[in-house]
Amino acid sequence: MPNILDVLQNRSSKRAFLPKPVPKEIQEEILRYAQFTPSGANMQPWITYAISNEELLTKIGNAIIETMNSGVENDQFIQYYPLKWINPYKKRRVETGAGLYEMMGVDRKDSATRTKMWHDNFRWFGAKTVFFVFTRSELIDGAQGALIDCGAYMQSIMLAAEHFGLKSCPQGSTTEFGKIVARELGVDENLSLLYSVVIGYEDRDAKINGYRPKRVDISESVTFLD
């Protein structure tokens, strides 16, 4: 059994999955352990829809892709990415994207292939299970704490998935079309979609799954004051 540090180091986002459903009992176990995520005042503000219904996942994906194709940039509850990109974050974003396309042999100017690769998000990278994580809209009305809690919950889900030999991909791409996801799922009007996490069995033969973007050294993000 790998230790927690190995799990932290070995988790990585996967973008090609086998068409093999994740048994409901395993989904429940993952979500039961993720429930131990700490949250401010023990609010536990995450509200999760675990969807393995293929028809429904296809319907959500189609609705998002149709919306994108009609020129709509987003239909969202929260703005995930910065409106103004500053360095070094802009540089890291560009490098991470470029690294992936380079590994896949896709020219940066080949916008058709890049668009198709982005659409793969809404085909759930071939996975059969997606967790959509919402929170009550009132909790993020003028406050951001629930977003912090739900971010920690995301990592808990992904680490728990590793325990069961499953891989994952967190998705801010669905955040951008959160209102469409909410509508297609028919959730209560007072819920806001924050993100989704694709869960499944990794296709180990898929080249894309070999991509491991590097991290900057902690000297670039940590200050020790002794």
Ligand SMILES: Cc1cc2nc3c(=O)[nH]c(=O)nc-3n(C[C@H](O)[C@H](O)[C@H](O)COP(=O)(O)O)c2cc1C
């Ligand atoms: C909140 C969040 C949203 C993300 N959204 C997407 C997404 O929509 N599509 C995607 O392919 N990867 C997405 N990612 C994955 C990141 O690109 C990835 O975590 C990052 O490049 C580091 O790589 P790693 O997860 O393999 O370590 C997201 C990650 C996070 C944490």
